[in-house]
Amino acid sequence: xxxxxxxxxVAAALASLGQPLAAQxxxxxxxxxxxxxxxxxxxxxxxxxQSKCATALPADSxxxxxxESFAQSxxxxxxxxxxxxxxxxxxxxxxxxxxxxDSEGADAATAGFVQMLSSLDGDEMRPFVDGIGVQLIAExxxxxxxxxxxxxxPLLAPLPPQNYGGLVAAIFGLVSEGESDGFVCAAASE
Numbered sequence: 001x002x003x004x005x006x007x008x009x010v011a012a013a014l015a016s017l018g019q020p021l022a023a024q025x026x027x028x029x030x031x032x033x034x035x036x037x038x039x040x041x042x043x044x045x046x047x048x049x050q051s052k053c054a055t056a057l058p059a060d061s062x063x064x065x066x067x068e069s070f071a072q073s074x075x076x077x078x079x080x081x082x083x084x085x086x087x088x089x090x091x092x093x094x095x096x097x098x099x100x101x102d103s104e105g106a107d108a109a110t111a112g113f114v115q116m117l118s119s120l121d122g123d124e125m126r127p128f129v130d131g132i133g134v135q136l137i138a139e140x141x142x143x144x145x146x147x148x149x150x151x152x153x154p155l156l157a158p159l160p161p162q163n164y165g166g167l168v169a170a171i172f173g174l175v176s177e178g179e180s181d182g183f184v185c186a187a188a189s190e
Contacts, residue, residue: 028185029088031173035165036084039077041137042164044130046071048137053146062154063146070153073161081165086125093117 029037050067057064117125141149156164173184 029091029183030084030185031169033084033087033091034169034172034184036081037088038165038168039074039081039161040085041133042074042161043071043078044133045137047134049141049146049149051134051138052141052143053150056143056146057150061150062157063150066157067153070157074164077161082123082126085129086122089125089129090118 046063046067049063053061053063059065062070117128120128156167159167169184176184177186
């Protein structure tokens with residue numbers, strides 16, 4: 001699998017949940033869309049996390065013993081979060097398509113993949129994202145990080161699932177504030 005194809009597939013899985021995509025002027029993500037992306041992807045992330053951390057953590061760890069029920073708390077929110085998550089994905093796909101066109105060795109398979117994803121409407125993309133998402137997310141998680149994630153998730157678990165996306169979007173907004181190439185678009189001035 002080529003690097004560009006893998007990158008697009010990971011984006012399709014919404015695995016990164018916030019890696020810089022491109023310059024703010026053309027590819028920043030609206031805070032609300034990032035919040036929706038996090039909400040939509042949390043069950044996929046937790047499933048991938050359980051898969052990758054199964055041998056790295058004890059059976060009574062939060063991730064392995066409570067991860068499934070924690071992931072289920074996000075399920076009722078996913079339908080409402082999908083449009084924002086899809087906008088984030090499409091922003092990334094458009095950015096990658098432009099980068100592929102600009103590169104000298106543009107991969108025809110990657111270009112075709114980008115075109116196919118771009119042509120999918122609304123809910124047509126969801127089964128693809130869900131199907132490949134868990135696997136690609138698990139591939140991105142390093143077993144050495146399982147312990148660190150295990151320390152954080154139980155601290156965040158008492159929050160209502162509706163708050164996770166907003167929390168992540170706010171943190172990314174603060175971190176990228178004032179940067180011209182910020183991942184999260186600057187909040188509109190009131």
